Amino acid sequence: MSIWEYANPKKFLATTEKVMPALWAGSAVLITVGLVWGFFFTPDDYRQGSTVKIIFLHVPSALMAINAWFMMLVTSLVWVIRRHHVSALAARAAAPVGVVMTVIALITGAIWGQPMWGTWWAWDPRLTSFLVLFLFYLGYIALWEAIDNPDTAADLTSILCLVGSVFAVLSRYAVNFWNQGLHQGASLSLDKKENVADAFSNPLYVCMAGFVLLFIALVFYRTGTEIRARRIKALMARERLEA
Amino acid sequence: MIALLLRDLKLALRAGGGFGLGLAFFLIVTVMVPFSVGPQSELLARIAPGVLWLGALLACLLSLDRLLALDWEDGSLDLLATAPLPLESTVTIKALAHWITTGLPLVMAAPVLGVLLNLPAAGFQWLVISLLLGTPALSVIGTFGAALTVGLKRGGLLMSLLVMPLYVPTLIFGSEVARRGAEGMAVQTPLLLLAGISAASIALLPFASAAVLRVNLR
DSSP states (O other): OOGGGGGSHHHHHHHHHHHHHHHHHHHHHHHHHHHHHHHHSSOOBTTTBGGGGGHHHHHHHHHHHHHHHHHHHHHHHHHHHHOOHHHHHHHHHHHHHHHHHHHHHHHHHHHHHHHHHSSSOOOOHHHHHHHHHHHHHHHHHHHHHHOSSHHHHHHHHHHHHHHHHHHHHHHHHHHHHHSOOOSOOOSSOTTOSOOSOHHHHHHHHHHHHHHHHHHHHHHHHHHHHHHHHHHHHHHHHHHHHHO | OHHHHHHHHHHHHSTTSOTTHHHHHHHHHHHHHHHHHOOOHHHHHHHHHHHHHHHHHHHHHHTTHHHHHHHHHTTHHHHHHHSSSOHHHHHHHHHHHHIIIIIHHHHHHHHHHHHHTTOOTTHHHHHHHHHHHHHHHHHHHHHHHHHHTTTSTTOHHHHHHHHHHHHHHHHHHHHHHHHHHHTTOOOHHHHHHHHHHHHHHHHHHHHHHHHHHHHHHO
16 A cells, blocks of 8 residues: 555546545535634634634635645656656646635735735735745646647646746745835744734634645546546547547 | 857857847837836936846847747757757757847946936946846746747747746846945845856756756657
C-alpha cells in the first residue's frame, strides 16, 4: 500500500468516487456550521462592528488560494519526476479553484476594507502579492489552454509552476520591501500570544476545515473529469485510426 | 559559442532583424508619457525613474517574440539542439545576444530620455547602473518566456501574460534604485537585491529555458 497506487487513474477514480460523498457532505456541514456560527453567534467587535465577520470567508479563501498553488507545485514536481498523468491533471484541475479562491479573498478584503480602511484597494504588500499570485494563476491556466498536446502542456506548465513559485516568493518579499503594510498581521499563528479572540477563532477553524474539504472535493471531482475527458479523447482517436 | 553569438548579432543587426525597434519603442513610450500626465516638470521629475524603467521593460518584452521564433520557423533551432553545444549554453548565448541588441541600447538611451522627463541630476548615474544590472535579468527571464511559447501560433500575447508577473521583483528593485538615486537616498539595499536577482536568474533560468525548449522541440 503506497500513495503511488493512486497514480493509476482507475484506482484513483474508484477511491475518489467512494470518498466524494463524504467530502461534499463534510465540507457542506462544516462551512454551514462555521458560517452560521460565525455570522450569528459571535459578538460584534467593539470597533469594527459586524464587518469583522467577513473574516470567516476571507481567511479560509486566502488560505486555500495559497495552498492550492502549493498543491500545484507538489503535483507538478511529481509529474516532472515520476511522470504520473493523474498528478499533472490534478495540478490542472486545482488551478481554476485556486483562482476563484484568490478572487474571493481579494473581493471580501475589498468589501471589508471599504468601511474599515476607507478604501477598496490599497497597494499594501499582502494585497499586492495576492494580485500577483492571481496573475500567476492566469498565466498558468492560459498556458494549459493554449497547447494542444496534453503531455507537452503538462511539461511546460509544470516547469512554469516551479519557476513561478520561486518568483512568486520573490515578489512577496519584493513588495514587502516596496511599500509599508496596512494589512494586519496573521490572524492565527502558533507562536504568537496575541491571536484573534477564541470567540472568533473557533468558528474560523471550522470554516477553514470546511474550505479545505471543499477544495479537496473540487480537485478530486475536476481531476476525475479531466481523466474522463482524456479517455474520451483517446477512444475517439482510436476510432478514427480504425475507421 | 562565439560563432553562435556573432551569428545572432549579425542576424539582429542586418535587415529584417528588427534591431532598433525596441529602442524606438522606448523613445515613443517616453514621449507619450508627458502627453498623458501633463507637462509639469516637477511631476515628470518625480515619476521619471519609474517611467523609464517601465518603458525599458516593455521594450524588452516586445522584442522577445523574435528571440527564438525565427530560428524555430526556419528549423535552425532543431539544428542547434542537435549540435554538440549544450542547449543550456545555446539559450544563454541567445539571451546574451538579446541583451546586447536590446538591453544595452536601452541602457545607453535611458539618460537621454531622462533629460526629456526632467530627471534630477543625481538620478542619471543610478538609473544607468540599475538598468545595467537589471536588463540582463529581463533578457534571461524573457528567454524563458520565449522558450515556453515558441511552439505556439500567436504566442506573443500569452508570452506577455507569462513573463510580466516574472518581471515584478526585477521591476520593483530596479525602479527603487533609480527612484532613491534620483531623490538622493541610500541605494545600497535595493541595488544588492537587484544584483542578486540578476545573478540568480542568469545562473539558474537557462536550465529551465533549455528544459522547456527540449519539450517544445520533442
